[in-house]
Amino acid sequence: MTQTASSPAPETAAASPLLKVNNIEVIYDHVILVLKGVSLDVPEGGITALLGANGAGKTTTLKAVSNLLRAERGDVTKGSIEFKGDRIDHLSANELVKRGCIQVMEGRHCFEHLTIEENLLTGAFTRRDGSSAINHDLDMVYGYFPRLRERRTSLAGYTSGGEQQMCAIGRALMSRPTMILLDEPSMGLAPQLVEEIFEIVKKLNEDEGVSFLLAEQNTNVALRYAKYGYILENGRVVMDGVAAELRENEDVKEFYLGVAGEDRKSFRNVKAYKRRKRWLA
Amino acid sequence: MYDAVYPFLIEPFAKMWTDMPLFFAETVISGVMAGVMYSLVALGFVLIYKASGIFNFAQGVLALFAALTLTGIMDNFGAPGWLAIILTVAIMFGLAWLIQKLVFNHLINQEPIILFMATLGLAYFLEGAGDIMWGSDVKVVNLGIPQGASQWLLDGPGLYVEKLEIVAAVTAAILVTALTIFFQKTRIGRALRAVADDHQAAMSVGISLEKIWIVVWAVAGLVALVAGIMWGTKSGVQFSLSLIALKALPVLILGGFTSVPGAIVGGLIIGVGEKIAEVYWGPALGGAIENWFAYMLALAFLLFRPQGLFGEKIIERV
Structure with a gap:
């Protein structure tokens, strides 16, 4: 070994x-x-x-x-x-x-005053492949984290720790x-x-x-x-x-x-x- | 208690309202209009403070610089108003880029007080640059913004309202609506709010702080231009214009440093408050209280509600 x-x-x-x-x-x-x-x-x-x-x-x-x-x-x-x-x-x-190559930081670091969906969309900031591709990936993220879909309009700061962690991972995923x-x-x-x-x-x-x-x-x-x-x-x-x-x-x-x-x-x-x-x- | 307060706090209003409703309305309207002008300056502060945590002391000078550039282009090159505005906007955007590249890129991770001192330096630099480029005499803004009283309101209900103030109020409303849409609906606006929330997280998802800060300074420059045009039309473009930044401070303390609606509401409260105070309490206190009323109000707010009316809601999960 x-x-x-x-x-x-x-x-x-x-x-x-x-x-x-x-x-x-x-x-x-x-x-x-x-x-x-x-x-x-x-x-x-x-x-x-x-x-x-x-x-x-x-x-x-x-x-x-x-x-x-x-x-x-x-x-x-x-x-x-x-x-x-x-x-x-x-x-x-x-x-x-x-x-x-993207980092999900320790302690989640969601954008508290943005909604869950807006948080996810910030992950796609660097992408230039159009909104239909981004929306497709948004659906993909919601597929992996159904709970985020339920809370898409809540401010991230008001969601639970687990939801914030999911949000942080989902946000990173949005950058493909x-x-x-x-x-x-x-x-x-x-x-x-x-x-x-x-x-x-x-x-x-x-x-x-x-x-x-x-x-x-x-x-x-x-x-x-x-x-x-x-x-x-x-x-x-x-x-x-x-x-x-x-x-x-x-x-x-x-x-x-x-x-x-x-x-x-x-x-x-x-x-x-x-x-x-x-x-x- | 009530008996002691009544003649001073309530009675003048009750009497004025019943005796001279028009005069009361005029006072309030002129206060609202003055408030809009304060709001325009305060708005520039809020934008930069929210996104980068920099308290931009140069905001007032930015308005002066924009107004100077606008009148300078019009007077020296005979450019029509619309062209001069476009050129000035371009210059303000260029200035935003330069400020970020030459000043704040070198001050990343510095203490807030150091950033503040940098904006202080910037204020003097811009004032000097404006002086050298366009001269120090008082200039007139000739954009064809109507002046004088609105005949229509004077003939109808008999109110005396300045046309310029109506234009200013409408412009401010359009500006705030446009900014709100920009912040809420666009990709850059979303990134801006993300940066305001958490610098590091914004960096981690690939948002370039430098670019966002350039955008913020550019928008602040645009707001400064609007403020400069309005104040310049009202009282001529002169160097004391940079001092309106000081009047924006109580507005910020009232509205909260991080809130765009706060800057508007704060401006209105200060504007209306100081007019009413002057008219109704002024005589009792010896007059000229318009000059310090705003600061007293701000002081009271600092004691009882330091985050302002609309300051950042502190999110705490229980």
Whole structure:
């Protein structure tokens, strides 16, 4: 089983992955080093999970890809990011959406004073293919999220958390993306809703061919739906592998899934694990 | 309590209303018309503040600059009114583009106070530029907007109403309707409201903030041109025109900084309020209260309803 960041390209990734993040370093405000050399691949048609605790660098990685970093005074100072084979590290978010890569931000970020339908329509801002195509896609989104159709005239600010999450995903879909960077979709939602949203993500992946890079703290759910996973800690990838294998890995079980083995590990071993990890990274 | 307040607050109105209904109506109408003029300036503030969070101190100067350019083109090149208006609109749009490219693109992510200072600088720059380009003498706007009293209203019910004020009110109504349609129904308008709601989310769905801000400044320039024409027709195009921005402040505090209808209603309340106050309470307080009444009203609002009448509804789910 592959266990390190420097491992060769995983088997699931085809010859040239859809998204290739190569050893990037991100610095905020010119001084705060947040990512210390993160590399990852998302294959065409894949769902790849990016896991880790608070502050591990998941959101920063996604924002580095979607280029929303600069609005927060962050900067990619090393490494490269390729999407469909082209360097994208210096493209604006707007250009990136046109090329088919869009981010759904953590905490949903719907436009509160716009109705659900208006929210969805803002997702089609970059499109130039006419209103009939846009209306067709609006129907497609309503097909996946029937609840949004019911609430199409409500202000997004007054809808529930789950509906807002659906609205945010639907809004991203309206741009006809090939890849969605999905940041923490489970945040603050009831387990049943989380399941519902992930089911839809899976369906979108299978039926519409949308690839996902998914940042999640809910390791359990994420690893059930993703095909491949990366684990981030302190701005480094400390482990990666096929999702099914990661789920069986003892360390992942212990630290991220909260399932202890038959006998509890002693603190000594934990420290040894951390030491080994640092060395590998 | 009631007895103490009655002779001061209620009686003058009751008496005027029954004794001289026409005079009362004239006072209110002239207040409404003055209010419309304030609203036109306040509208420009609201547009920019809503979309970019910038408090644009240069809005009054923008109106002055637009009026100066318009009269300058007409006087110096002998262009007909319609052509001069088109050229001025084009210049205001160009100015919007320049302002975004040269000033605010370099100030992304800065504190609001820094953006505010930038607009202060912009105000002085535009004032100087207008002076250098078109000279500092008082100019007359010659667009053929009718002046004087409306004969029709004078002959009929016997009301004295300025024609210019009627034109201003109608123009403002058309402008606000057009803006509302633009904001509610068009793709760009929707994007504008999205940006006003959440900058980052707007960026994430591919809306270019820079383009939207250029549009906002262009629309604010257009509103400034209309305000400049109306004020210029009323009292000549002179540099004190830039000071009407100060009168727009209480309007904004009353109506709320983020509300287009608020700017209109706020303007009307201030306009009517100060006329009525002057006529009915002025004598009791020694006169000339028209000048400070608006600010007192704004102060009261700041104490009791700081978000204004129509300020952003704060959405909270329970």
